[in-house]
Amino acid sequence: MRKIYIFDTTLRDGEQSPGVNLNTREKVEIAHQLEKLGIDRMEAGFPAASPGDLAAVNAVAKAVKNSTVIGLSRAREQDIDAVREALKGAQDPCIHIFLATSPIHRQHKLRMEKAQVLETARAAIRYGLKYLPKVEFSLEDAGRTELDFVVEMVTMAVQEGASVVNIPDTVGYLTPYEYGNIFKHIKQNVVDVEKIQLSAHCHNDLGMATANTLAAILNGADQIEGTINGIGERAGNTAIEEIAMALETRQEFFQAKTSLQLSEIARTSRLVSRLTGMVVPGNKAIVGANAFAHESGIHQDGMLKEKTTYEIMTPESIGLKESKLVLGKHSGRHAFRERLVELGYELNEEDLNRAFGQFKDLADKKKEVSDDDILALLEEKLADAPEVFKLETIFVTYGNKATPSAQVRLVNDEGQVIETEAEGNGSVDAIYNAIDQASSESVVLSDYSIKSVTHGKDALGEVHVVLTQNGISVQGRGVSTDILEASARAYVDALNGLIDKRKNYSNRVDYKS
Numbered sequence: 022m023r024k025i026y027i028f029d030t031t032l033r034d035g036e037q038s039p040g041v042n043l044n045t046r047e048k049v050e051i052a053h054q055l056e057k058l059g060i061d062r063m064e065a066g067f068p069a070a071s072p073g074d075l076a077a078v079n080a081v082a083k084a085v086k087n088s089t090v091i092g093l094s095r096a097r098e099q100d101i102d103a104v105r106e107a108l109k110g111a112q113d114p115c116i117h118i119f120l121a122t123s124p125i126h127r128q129h130k131l132r133m134e135k136a137q138v139l140e141t142a143r144a145a146i147r148y149g150l151k152y153l154p155k156v157e158f159s160l161e162d163a164g165r166t167e168l169d170f171v172v173e174m175v176t177m178a179v180q181e182g183a184s185v186v187n188i189p190d191t192v193g194y195l196t197p198y199e200y201g202n203i204f205k206h207i208k209q210n211v212v213d214v215e216k217i218q219l220s221a222h223c224h225n226d227l228g229m230a231t232a233n234t235l236a237a238i239l240n241g242a243d244q245i246e247g248t249i250n251g252i253g254e255r256a257g258n259t260a261i262e263e264i265a266m267a268l269e270t271r272q273e274f275f276q277a278k279t280s281l282q283l284s285e286i287a288r289t290s291r292l293v294s295r296l297t298g299m300v301v302p303g304n305k306a307i308v309g310a311n312a313f314a315h316e317s318g319i320h321q322d323g324m325l326k327e328k329t330t331y332e333i334m335t336p337e338s339i340g341l342k343e344s345k346l347v348l349g350k351h352s353g354r355h356a357f358r359e360r361l362v363e364l365g366y367e368l369n370e371e372d373l374n375r376a377f378g379q380f381k382d383l384a385d386k387k388k389e390v391s392d393d394d395i396l397a398l399l400e401e402k403l404a405d406a407p408e409v410f411k412l413e414t415i416f417v418t419y420g421n422k423a424t425p426s427a428q429v430r431l432v433n434d435e436g437q438v439i440e441t442e443a444e445g446n447g448s449v450d451a452i453y454n455a456i457d458q459a460s461s462e463s464v465v466l467s468d469y470s471i472k473s474v475t476h477g478k479d480a481l482g483e484v485h486v487v488l489t490q491n492g493i494s495v496q497g498r499g500v501s502t503d504i505l506e507a508s509a510r511a512y513v514d515a516l517n518g519l520i521d522k523r524k525n526y527s528n529r530v531d532y533k534s
Contacts, residue, residue, distance in 0.1 A: 025268065025277050026244040027261060028220060029055055030064040031293060032081065033093055034258055035248040041297045045077040051293060052081045055088065055249075058289050059281040060261075062089040062244075064117060068107035069100040075107045082111035089113040091157065096120040096145035105152045115184070116149045118142075119159035122166040122174055135170055139177055146181040157220065159187035163203065164195045171203065172210045179211060185218045185244060190233055193226030193256065201236030208241045218243035223259045225251060230259040231306075235267060238277055249293040250301050250308060262286045262307040262339070270334050287340035307339060361395070409434050409520045410460055412513045417448050417505055427451035429509070431459045449508045456512050464519065465489045466512075471504055484511040488519055495519040 032051060036043050043051070048065065055063050065081040066074045082090045090111045092104035096118055108114035120131075120142045127133050133141070142158065149156045158178045163171055171188070178186045188207070190200055200223070208214055221237035221244070223230040234245050251260030265281050272278060290308040294301050303310045313336040357377050361368060368376060380395065413430040428442045429452060441458040445451030453466065468487035482504040486497045497515025501507040 022272065023243075023277050025238060025242070025264075025279050026061045026218065026220075027059075027265070027279055027281060028062045028064065028091075028222075028244050028246040029060045029248065029261060030222075030246055030258065031055070031248040031252065033064040033066050034254060035252040035293070035297070036066070037254050038252045038257070038297065038299060041252070041299065043077075043296060045073075045080045047296045048077045049080050049084045051296060052085050054285070054289050054292050056085060057282065058285040059279075060088050061280070062091055062115065064091040064093060064246075066107075067093040068103040069094065069097075075103055078104075078107035079109065082108050082114065086112050089115050089155070091115045091117050093117045093119070094145075094149070096141050098145075098148055101145065101149050101152070104149075108153065114153055115155040115157060116153045117157045117159065117187075118145050118149055119161045119187075120145065121161040122170060123162035123164075124167070125165065126162050135173075139174065142174065143177055143181055146178060146183055150182055155184045156182070157185035157187060158183045159189055159220075159222070161189060162191040163188045164190035164192070164200060168203065168206055172207060175207055175211045175214070175217075179213050179217050183217060185220050187220040187222050187244075187246065188237075188242075189222035189246075190224060190230075191222075193224035193230060195229070195233060197229060197232045197236035200233040201240040204237050204240035204242055220244035220246055221259075222246035224254065225256040225258065228256070230257070231263045231267070234259045234264055235275070238264075238268075238275060249289050250299065250305070252293070252297060252299050260306070262290065266307050266334055266339070269338070283338050284340040312336075313341060407434070407517065407521060409517050410513050412509055413438070415452060415455075415506060415509050417452065419448050425451045427455045429455035429459055431456070431513070448505055452505065452509050453512055456509065456516070460516055462516055462519070463490065464516070467494060469508075471507070482507045484508045486511045486515050488512070488515040490519055490523070493519060493522050495522060 032043065032048050035041070052063060052065065063081075063085070066078040068075040068078050078090075078092050090108060090113065092107050094100040094104045094116055101116060101118070104116045108116070120138060121127065122138060127135070127138060131138065146156050146158055160166060160171060160174050175186050188203055200221075204219060204221070207219060219242050221234045221242040223233040230247075230251070234242075234247070238245065245259065245264055247259035247261040247264060248257065249261055251257040251263070265279050265283060265286065268275050268278050269283060287308060290301060301308055301310070306312060313332065354373070354377055357380055358373060361373075361376070411432045413432050415430075416428040417425065418427070419425045424444050425446070425448045426442060426444045427448065428440065431439045433439065439459040441455045443451055443454035443458055445454050449469070457464065465488065466486060467489045468485070470485045472483050473481070481500050481502055484499045484504065484507040488495055488497065495515050495518040497511045497513070497518060499507040499510025499512070499514055501510060
């Protein structure tokens with residue numbers, strides 16, 4: 022199984038993402054993590070771009086011990102001199118020289134004929150090899166270059182002693198078939214092509230960077246170039262983690278592998294995201310927050326029975342602890358029951374059905390239901406006291422220049438619906454006055470408190486009340502994404518407990534957590 026070398030350009034092409042500006046300390050920190058990941062070659066920057074970039078590349082060159090450090094250069098002597106200066110102190114330095122070759126670049130940017138492009142590149146490679154041990158040469162916009170001229174340029178690079186020749190799809194224009202065919206054509210038509218490594222560098226403008234890179238590997242590419250999280254110019258570059266995991270997961274198909282420490286992928290992704298400020302989309306392959314998360318009830322059921330039903334690779338393989346079964350409105354009973362067991366609750370069918378119904382009601386209001394949400398629901402719903410009264414609906418009218426009023430509908434244990442309306446000096450007071458009327462109970466509100474159970478705008482609010490009647494005090498709890506509903510639930514919960522105590526109700530169910 023042949024090895025595919027990994028050329029990381031997070032510190033150069035990745036930094037060219039709009040809004041990203043890494044300082045020297047940050048570049049060195051990322052470079053150290055790239056070493057831990059096992060990157061073979063890392064492009065630290067473009068030294069001729071600025072004195073600051075030259076200094077940053079030099080700092081990386083001195084800090085890195087186990088990877089080749091590369092500086093980018095145009096086919097100009099002054100650029101090559103800048104790379105030469107920047108790579109002083111590097112254990113294994115390499116210069117990456119590029120020159121555009123496509124008709125559109127030759128005509129509009131370079132204003133050169135083919136022969137001029139060829140000789141300019143030849144001179145640059147020769148000059149680079151005078152001062153540095155290795156040269157990688159790139160045919161910028163090779164994807165839109167005539168195939169015969171690509172062969173001519175690669176042949177020249179082989180003759181001049183380049184170690185690697187890069188065939189970039191600079192603008193993300195090609196399809197996998199077209200891009201792979203370029204490598205196949207080079208392999209078939211360049212004399213002594215085995216003396217160099219062919220490299221693939223793809224941009225993602227049409228969303229095909231990873232597919233194109235894999236097509237290049239299938240057609241003989243020895244090295245792939247990309248960035249962590251796929252960041253870079255415009256729509257970004259090939260995401261290194263996607264290539265690494267594709268080769269790992271489909272070894273029998275690609276018959277190729279990298280030497281990356283795959284368990285460092287997640288850590289590297291998080292570091293790059295944090296230092297660049299570029300958030301990884303939730304649906305991003307391999308490293309997105311949802312890459313190993315399952316919400317669908319059907320998927321969760323399959324995962325609980327056999328993980329390979331819906332996961333083709335393990336989260337542990339990239340350095341994550343475990344898959345995530347996200348509880349939401351699409352989740353099923355199987356996943357809900359398993360989460361309850363993890364939280365320490367063993368419920369019978371009747372109680373499970375009741376808790377699952379409450380969970381579904383909450384899931385319709387929240388994007389994701391957390392463990393704290395579930396615990397709050399259970400502690401509220403699996404109470405000792407029987408439900409003499411059940412809250413059906415509340416409707417509150419409030420204005421800062423009007424008296425608050427509340428309409429409440431309760432259902433008693435005989436199935437009778439009781440509707441009342443009352444006013445109060447606030448919305449909660451109006452609700453409680455209406456509940457008092459509906460229940461015909463005379464109680465004193467001894468304590469009222471509210472807190473947030475979870476975080477975010479859709480957080481659950483938990484209300485705690487203490488009701489007193491004839492020397493008997495009872496606590497009640499209510500939870501909801503709406504604090505007025507939570508207040509009503511807590512009050513009704515306390516009323517039920519008060520009635521139970523008063524009647525000395527003895528048939529209680531003890532739920533242990």
